[in-house]
Amino acid sequence: MKKIKTYFKVWRLNASNTIQELLVNRATHLLFFMGKMIKLSMSLLFLFLIKEQVAQFANYTTDQVIVFFLTYQFIDVLAQVFFRGVYLFRDRIIRGNFDFMLLRPINPLFQALTDHPDINDTIFLIPTTILSIYIASTLNIHITINSLTLYFLLLINAFLIAAALHILVLVAGILTKDTEGFIWMYRDMIQFARFPVTVYLEPLRSILFFIIPVGMMITIPSEVLLNLKPTYSIGVAFAIGLGSIILSLRLWKWSLKKYSSASS
């Protein structure tokens, strides 16, 4: 318990530093915020336009497709709120600042993942979640208490998979001194899940369920919420969640042994 308190305190300090940074660059962050709002609005507009013109999107109704998009939006932003440190990791490696993280009495993985919480996305997450709930309430979909409960459990599982994928990016950073390409690749792959992953051709569909399991993060929870038969069983989704986090932690430990300081 004491350890959790310490880590929370560290995270809070980091968040406080990031807020101060944000206040210094108010104009830039306001533009980022506006950009994100425009992106969300235009994506929703596109989906509603599709809804007007297209009755069926593969095996889903367009209302159901909107739920997939809203789930994607939530998971994607949530991961950015907590794991923004990954985007800065390359810089820490090539400047040698990661050495300091290794010396501190705080888990270096925790520092690398969370030392720069994205306050902009935190602010963005609140209105967009309220908006998403409102939009979902207007859609013609069938949700039950059971499906909602399972949905929340699967969202936690999705967050675990997101953490695992971010850890893998850090591992790649230690091995190749580059994280930017990998993290943006992850962002591109998760964008596939804006729509149900089942609409894509093989072998991409299987890759999106099992190799970079964004399908398990977004498609399966959405299907469960909508009371549709999930493409793969919920057990498989949880197994992948647990498996991916264990594998990523092992790889992280292994990569630390390969780490050599690039600079000082």
Place this chain on the structure above:
Amino acid sequence: MSKYPKLFKYIIVLQQYWQNLFVYRMSFVVWRLRQFLSSFTALSVWSVVFANQKTAFGYAQDEMITYIFLVTVLYNIILSSSLNALSGEIYSGSMSTKLVKPINVFLSLGFQDLAHKILNFGFVILESLILYFIFKPSFIFPNQSYELIFIAWVALAALICFIINLLFGSIGFWSPDSWGPRFLFYIFLDFTAGKLYPLDILPNIIQKIVYLTPFPYMSYVQIQLLLGRLQPNQILPITLTMLAWTVGLILIFKLVWQKGLKNYTAMGQ
């Protein structure tokens, strides 16, 4: 008199840019893969939309797929830019090395941008071939009598984009933060230049607002021309509008650059 033609030194700039880019091969490969995935997603989504119907938003399936292929290629010619780091170069003072050399800075940046576009164009053709074999689309080009206008519009759009990128780079004279405006610009561009969908599927009021910006001229109108969706009487007004944007942006850029140079310092360089 130099024994080499004047432009020869800029060819060297072009070669140097390629050499530098291939030092970071992995980054380039990942960048291209991301572009490929973006096109793949768009084609997949539209294929699903047309799975149960022959037309949507006034487009037949072949028209829409042709549109997506063309927009992919044009994006790589018109909108790919090597100038993303210009603002940082100016702010940090490393621009000084370019300013003191006996070369024209804008020609040098232009050739650097050209090198970037040539490389991206080469790769997008290869990627389009792969996408072609995956989706096996039927292309339609009903309007083949306007190739010269099409090429001129593409060149003008590339020039407009180049100047806009120079303007973003000029922010470096005053501030290290050019990413905020640049981010907003690219978000606007993604939704208003027709990358994800043709603009005429949007409500009329949004289309009217979008046409007040230079974005529709950065690939959408060129493709509409090839698809035969423009009336002949629209060609002249569009050409004039593009020329007006080009001249207007050049004038604004000259003003900003001159003011910026007066403000420029390069301590420690």
